[in-house]
Amino acid sequence: METLYSLSWLTTIAGGLLFWLIEGRIPFFSSPGTRGNHAKMNLSIAGINLLILLPGSIALSFALEHAKPYWSGVRALDISPLAQTVLIVVLIDLWMYTWHRFNHISEFLWRFHAVHHSDPSLDVTTAWRFHYVEILFSELLRFPVFILIGASIQDLLLYSMIMTPIIEFHHSNIRIPSAVDRMLRLIVPTPLMHRLHHSAIRAEHDTNYGSMLSLWDRLFGSYLVKKDISDIAIGLTNESDSDKQRVPALLLRPFNN
Numbered sequence: 154m155e156t157l158y159s160l161s162w163l164t165t166i167a168g169g170l171l172f173w174l175i176e177g178r179i180p181f182f183s184s185p186g187t188r189g190n191h192a193k194m195n196l197s198i199a200g201i202n203l204l205i206l207l208p209g210s211i212a213l214s215f216a217l218e219h220a221k222p223y224w225s226g227v228r229a230l231d232i233s234p235l236a237q238t239v240l241i242v243v244l245i246d247l248w249m250y251t252w253h254r255f256n257h258i259s260e261f262l263w264r265f266h267a268v269h270h271s272d273p274s275l276d277v278t279t280a281w282r283f284h285y286v287e288i289l290f291s292e293l294l295r296f297p298v299f300i301l302i303g304a305s306i307q308d309l310l311l312y313s314m315i316m317t318p319i320i321e322f323h324h325s326n327i328r329i330p331s332a333v334d335r336m337l338r339l340i341v342p343t344p345l346m347h348r349l350h351h352s353a354i355r356a357e358h359d360t361n362y363g364s365m366l367s368l369w370d371r372l373f374g375s376y377l378v379k380k381d382i383s384d385i386a387i388g389l390t391n392e393s394d395s396d397k398q399r400v401p402a403l404l405l406r407p408f409n410n
């Protein structure tokens with residue numbers, strides 16, 4: 154467990170630093186302002202959130218351990234331990250997709266999630282920019298959901314070890330050849346997909362909710378890609394929030410690429 158804990162921190166920090174260096178060399182958006190000040194702002198927000206996340210994960214670990222004798226969830230299935238772990242990791246990712254989508258559907262939750270979308274320049278540090286109330290709700294909901302799935306704290310650490318570098322990657326401002334992005338998005342949400350998710354246009358930012366797998370967006374009709382996003386406006390404008398009419402996700406060409 155200590156190894157998994159160290160590894161999840163290692164992949165988070167190493168991934169963050171690596172993508173920060175690459176986006177400095179080959180940025181997609183030119184002149185994103187002062188990178189240092191932008192990072193300082195987003196990492197300060199992340200620092201506040203750690204005050205919720207760290208005690209939250211200790212409490213969650215305690216709750217999952219104590220729920221185990223009463224409810225096994227996926228661990229009760231007659232499949233190999235490896236298959237159970239894979240299924241749990243996939244189900245955790247499905248929950249992340251669902252929770253993210255709720256944050257866009259509910260006007261109440263959107264008020265907090267909008268802080269993430271309000272970043273006017275998208276880079277790897279945006280992956281850590283969340284309102285603390287969103288973090289608090291997300292942390293509280295993990296208790297019933299993960300108990301229901303039958304996840305252990307080791308499963309969560311494994312998920313975080315894989316998922317965190319992926320979310321750092323798709324937030325990063327790296328210029329990636331479109332053929333490479335097309336291949337990668339068969340499995341994971343890519344920078345192109347996630348830039349559309351940070352578009353100021355609501356019909357675009359109500360798409361591409363995936364964290365680790367792009368599968369859910371394809372499956373549930375929220376997948377959107379465009380050939381050319383060079384003129385995309387990132388962030389939120391007055392129009393973004395006044396346009397309360399949601400475009401049904403299925404109209405957004407779910408399987409185009």
Ligand SMILES: [Zn+2]
Binds near residue numbers: 257269270
């Ligand atoms: Zn979002």
